[in-house]
Amino acid sequence: NAGVTQTPKFQVLKTGQSMTLQCAQDMNHNSMYWYRQDPGMGLRLIYYSASEGTTDKGEVPNGYNVSRLNKREFSLRLESAAPSQTSVYFCASTFTGGGYEQYFGPGTRLTVT
Amino acid sequence: GENVEQHPSTLSVQEGDSAVIKCTYSDSASNYFPWYKQELGKGPQLIIDIRSNVGEKKDQRIAVTLNKTAKHFSLHITETQPEDSAVYFCAASPLDSWGKLQFGAGTQVVVTP
Secondary structure (H helix, E strand, O other): OOOEEEEOOEEEEOOOOOEEEEEEEOOOOOEEEEEEEOOOOOEEEEEEEOOOOOOEEOOOOOOEEEEEOOOOEEEEEEOOOOHHHOEEEEEEEEOOOOOOOOEEOOOEEEEEO | OOOEEEEOOEEEEEOOOOEEEEEEEOOOOOOEEEEEEEOOOOOOEEEEEEEOOOOEEEEOOEEEEEEOOOOEEEEEEOOOOHHHOEEEEEEEEOOOOOOOOEEOOOEEEEEEO
16 A cells, blocks of 8 residues: 555745645545644644545635545645745545544645745 | 644653653543654654543553643653654544644654664
8 A cells, every 4th residue: 555645745836826736545545634834833734525525624725725536536726826835735634434543645845936 | 623732842852761742732622632753754643642531541662641621631752762753743633523633833852862
């Protein structure tokens, strides 16, 4: 099992550009999450998907959109990137009918200039 | 919503000594408290968790204690080793919240030989 995979690993954008971060899991998990990690602030939830076909806002959703493409894949889109979105982005998944452990991907380091 | 505070933000210990990290939470509905370890350049990984019907849980050199009345929980690492050097995050969640976690800001632990 690859677990949770994320692409790309690194990305540099100019202000106003758009991009999509990809996430996939092969553990048959029903719930998936997008977090951002900033120094001194821990991990903050951007959006989550409790099950295939549903998405909902987390703590910091402004400036982002998500798509739960199927049970395996959950993408995060920045429509018009801003310097405040410079961060490390993590995707995670879990089976909410089980032990609730969240499995994290390796992260995407995004810089917006 | 839930608010989790974590202390200290940095912790330096000599190899072989114990390390203790403390977290407090605000929402009395929270009943699931995981701890994650994040090594440099990687995503967080669950190391131990506890549910509110248990006061203490141990796994080899790691233990977690929970005081629901005072709304705080702690991670204890005994006989620290250099490979314990990492950032540790506490989190809290109600079990019926589709796995949504509120994370603390993290503790950078440095174990010196």
